[in-house]
Amino acid sequence: MKKVVVIGGVAAGLKSAAKVRREDPEAQITVFEKGSLISYGACGMPYYVGGLVADVNEFMKTPAGAMRNPGFFKNVKDIDVRIRTLVTAIDRAAKTVTVKNLETNEETAVPYDKLVIATGASPVRPPLPGIELGGIHQFWHPDDAVAVRSGIDAGRIKSAVVIGAGLVGMEMAEAFKTRGVDVTVIEMQERVFPAFLDVEIAGSVAKYATENGIKLLLGEKVERFNGEGTVREVVTDKRVIPADIVVLSIGVRPNTELAKAAGLAIGPTGAIAVNEYMETSDPDIYAGGDCVENTNIISGKKVFAPMGSTANKHGRVIGENIGGNRVKFRGVLNTVAVKVLNLHVGKTGLTEREAKELGYQYVTAMVAGPDKPHYMPGSKPVTIKLIVEADSRKLLGAQAFGEGEVVKRIDVMAAALTMGMTIDDLFDMDLAYAPPYSSPIDNVAVAANAIMNKLEGKLKGISSLTAKEKMDEGKAIFLDVRSPEEFNQIRLANCRGVKNIPLGQLRTRLSEIGKDDEVIAFCKISLRGYEAACILEGAGFENVKVMEGGIVSWPYACEK
Amino acid sequence: MKKVVVIGGVAAGLKSAAKVRREDPEAQITVFEKGSLISYGACGMPYYVGGLVADVNEFMKTPAGAMRNPGFFKNVKDIDVRIRTLVTAIDRAAKTVTVKNLETNEETAVPYDKLVIATGASPVRPPLPGIELGGIHQFWHPDDAVAVRSGIDAGRIKSAVVIGAGLVGMEMAEAFKTRGVDVTVIEMQERVFPAFLDVEIAGSVAKYATENGIKLLLGEKVERFNGEGTVREVVTDKRVIPADIVVLSIGVRPNTELAKAAGLAIGPTGAIAVNEYMETSDPDIYAGGDCVENTNIISGKKVFAPMGSTANKHGRVIGENIGGNRVKFRGVLNTVAVKVLNLHVGKTGLTEREAKELGYQYVTAMVAGPDKPHYMPGSKPVTIKLIVEADSRKLLGAQAFGEGEVVKRIDVMAAALTMGMTIDDLFDMDLAYAPPYSSPIDNVAVAANAIMNKLEGKLKGISSLTAKEKMDEGKAIFLDVRSPEEFNQIRLANCRGVKNIPLGQLRTRLSEIGKDDEVIAFCKISLRGYEAACILEGAGFENVKVMEGGIVSWPYACEK
């Protein structure tokens, strides 16, 4: 009877344990968890704070409503889960772990045949003056969620400061905003989601957040917290912000102490090194979830990518392998999806910045369009940025945002990246088309077309960033080919050099533009901008560019 | 200056023309269309009848609101579109087409360097007695949509009969139902969507439609129409149904007369044969859209797959090639998505029936689950059926239905099929996970896991079809492992041999089941059913099966 010991009672740990049980009805499976809660879906917690989820216990329930507590694991899965039990050491020679009952402080040695380390990650807590004040929360455990929500429910919280504009930070900003709390997000870097968005996309997301009532302070550094007992103010290098509550979300670090102390290999990212079977440097010890590092399958590089999805997959693979099979985990794409109010944001594969750092020769295109035919109610824009290797025409990465159906496209491109698709494959794919779901040529295929056009010199793009520089220099003609009605409704703000010639009139009004003028053509999404450029180039104009993404993707101000 | 002539002024024709223009600013491009409307999105018409779209002209407008009429094509794209102009013959030797002005009946010969045949398809009109009566509509052209809708708007239509339970038929059933019209769909075959759904999925879709007020008469044949001037009754081989209106949607046939008369090759499906460059047997003549046949990239077989998405892609490829490039169109997956009220239905690749006919050795799995965590508002079920080649573990096809996010999964599987993914790749894919969008292990990956489990003998599935036979025989134990509360709420109707043991009690109540009993375990989605089977098998029970898809995918009656 195989003895399987698991350290950590959440996603990777319990998934491993559950899968071992299905593989091996005889195994003796014990899970140690130092906390008193297990098997919780932490990812849902922002929606509890935001009020969409009524009860924090939902995160520990099965879809059928059963609480996943130790009794559940015993009855359903014949797994012993010991809560409030800290594993303090691993003795690889003796094949035991030392566990400490946190109620009694008793220590015991527990033998294992196979050990699973699933200790997760812990939020970074910066050693700033005042960090010990009350009301400064990390947001990682259900207890944190309950503390934050009860404060709001009690009406005690009028203004909140979130530190860090990453996934948890922006989800919490949404939650506060939804609950009517005045919220400010402070981010040291110059953009939101600095870990996974390129500058121009991050700019659009930040614009959306700001316009919808989330205050963003980018490129700003928190220096201290003021208050007596409880936090009252956050002091940055630029200002003082009143705060009834502070949420820290500046990242997490893998919990590797046990593994390190046991002499297991730690990888270049600082997380536990595992091979493709999820084995550590000791073949009797597996590790998975937030405490291990992953391989990015595009770059081949080791990455720290602590995700609940990955943790669960690790767990299944570990369970298979402990069960006597030989199953590999291939790696990750650092795929991300996140909702910010009604904006959907996603990314898979490499960012442009990463592609550049890794030395790829690449092209990018940013393409906006409706997510389904404009005549269908609920049609909303989606902007996709593709990063493609120039020679091989292979997709390297994609980012997308918009109020439309973004994540479907991210998932399709994750599938594409998994298999090394080229842009030609992206266009060929027979994606489902019916008006409730998409346009006849899906946004992904249009984005692939734009890259093809760029590679063949048919589309000369200019990013919003470069276009803004040109605008400020005041030398280029900004050729807005929308209708006068559209132009009156909304325009690029303070656009020096703007000229509004509707596309349908362009062929007869060519004389209004000089053949040597630098022309930047655009429209709402820059489809007409592209057609305008085709017309101008066909007529011999030599210096015409299309502003990629159009007005809907413009990260700077517009005027009405 | 290249002369390009296009026959047909809708998707494939105008897309070809538009792309030629972008490739070649000099070309002289003429499009002939026998009707008076061009460039319409016919796919949206059911939503016009249903009332979601207010104005039929929306289908001819760009997202920016410009009408795509001949003036638009002239001004924006420098393309001559001649409406009410029928092409009556192609003279390949002379490289001319004969066109007839339907206003004046004048005929002229028009020369071409490159010709595009984009004549589309036409709805089948069965030669039944009474077919000439008023109120019997095909539903293919905006005029049909206007006729049907104005009848409803005028309050003249209380009951409608739709003939054919395919895409257009079921979308029209939804439209009638939405408008409060009593609607009956008559289908000759025994199931809805006979062209692309396997029996058990079609059964679930039919159940949903029926429960939501669409009357279905399956396996029933229309014999005649009664009425005076206008249709009043539809007579089938089984009954007489009163009808104020009839919509015919029993399929379409490619318009190949011109091509045939010109001696161009016709393929095995009866549609125009083209190579991967979309060239007909005459290299100066291209053809695309509903009038040509496609290659299914999984089976390699020729198929007739008239879709608006494909027509547009054909058009772009034709435009590229006429423009002097050499671009291939790889083929289709016969992907389909369709909405029936709030049920989403999709399919890509081969059905089980097709896989069987083609001689594949395959396994299938049907897996239900919530489309995102149960605690998120709006979480709804999705059922996925995978068909996988046993040896290679490659995906052959997928079907899905549910009120949850179905089409995202279909698109991901279309991407997977495009690249020949195995089930191992399907699990590995790093799909985006955040609670608003999916569960940590996405439905697609769970479906892949189920197939793995079946291939390795860990999951012994039984389809709802076979389970129903067993139920009627009365020999098997139907082990429903849901909670008593769930069991009280809804159950399989008239389930002989049902036994309700909640999963959490199963390990202690094993003695209630005989070791040799044939056990069919299930729950709402059959996840707990699978766990129950693991427990029973672990305890030495030998004849245990899991009812795939669970209660949410049960195509037969349930009782409450």
Ligand SMILES: Cc1cc2nc3c(=O)[nH]c(=O)nc-3n(C[C@H](O)[C@H](O)[C@H](O)COP(=O)(O)OP(=O)(O)OC[C@H]3O[C@@H](n4cnc5c(N)ncnc54)[C@H](O)[C@@H]3O)c2cc1C
């Ligand atoms: C607010 C929030 C939102 C998130 N959103 C997403 C999202 O949208 N998508 C996504 O993919 N991921 C998301 N995540 C991340 C996801 O929750 C984690 O990736 C996942 O929980 C990792 O699971 P794990 O089992 O590896 O580690 P953890 O969940 O951290 O569990 C590790 C457990 O091990 C225990 N432990 C550690 N050391 C010991 C020891 N020595 N002895 C005993 N017990 C020990 C800990 O107490 C802990 O309970 C989110 C996280 C948060 C907090």
Ligand SMILES: Cc1cc2nc3c(=O)[nH]c(=O)nc-3n(C[C@H](O)[C@H](O)[C@H](O)COP(=O)(O)OP(=O)(O)OC[C@H]3O[C@@H](n4cnc5c(N)ncnc54)[C@H](O)[C@@H]3O)c2cc1C
């Ligand atoms: C109600 C409905 C719903 C649909 N839903 C979907 C869907 O959800 N998804 C999907 O992918 N597809 C859908 N389709 C199918 C889609 O509309 C067609 O695939 C598409 O229109 C085909 O385009 P085409 O250009 O090949 O042919 P057509 O649109 O048929 O256009 C061909 C044109 O050629 C003209 N023509 C023919 N012969 C001559 C001649 N000799 N001289 C001059 N002109 C000629 C015809 O008058 C016609 O206007 C739907 C169709 C309908 C009717």
Ligand SMILES: CC(C)(COP(=O)(O)OP(=O)(O)OC[C@H]1O[C@@H](n2cnc3c(N)ncnc32)[C@H](O)[C@@H]1OP(=O)(O)O)[C@@H](O)C(=O)NCCC(=O)NCCS
């Ligand atoms: C739930 C948890 C205990 C894992 O337990 P589990 O039994 O493996 O998980 P599930 O209940 O989802 O069951 C999954 C099994 O059922 C199978 N299954 C799922 N749906 C099925 C269906 N409809 N039909 C047949 N089988 C099905 C799966 O394939 C899997 O079996 P396999 O691994 O043997 O292939 C663990 O993931 C956990 O604690 N999660 C909560 C925390 C968390 O995930 N946090 C991070 C994200 S917020």
Ligand SMILES: CC(C)(COP(=O)(O)OP(=O)(O)OC[C@H]1O[C@@H](n2cnc3c(N)ncnc32)[C@H](O)[C@@H]1OP(=O)(O)O)[C@@H](O)C(=O)NCCC(=O)NCCS
């Ligand atoms: C609309 C129609 C005339 C085709 O004209 P078109 O000019 O090719 O189509 P669009 O206006 O969508 O423009 C597409 C072009 O803009 C490009 N484009 C689209 N969005 C863009 C963006 N945001 N930025 C840059 N380029 C963009 C595309 O890549 C494509 O160019 P390419 O083919 O050179 O690569 C033809 O498809 C039609 O008549 N459709 C209506 C009928 C129909 O489709 N029915 C069936 C379905 S219901």
Ligand SMILES: [Ca+2]
């Ligand atoms: Ca095994």
Ligand SMILES: [Ca+2]
């Ligand atoms: Ca060219």
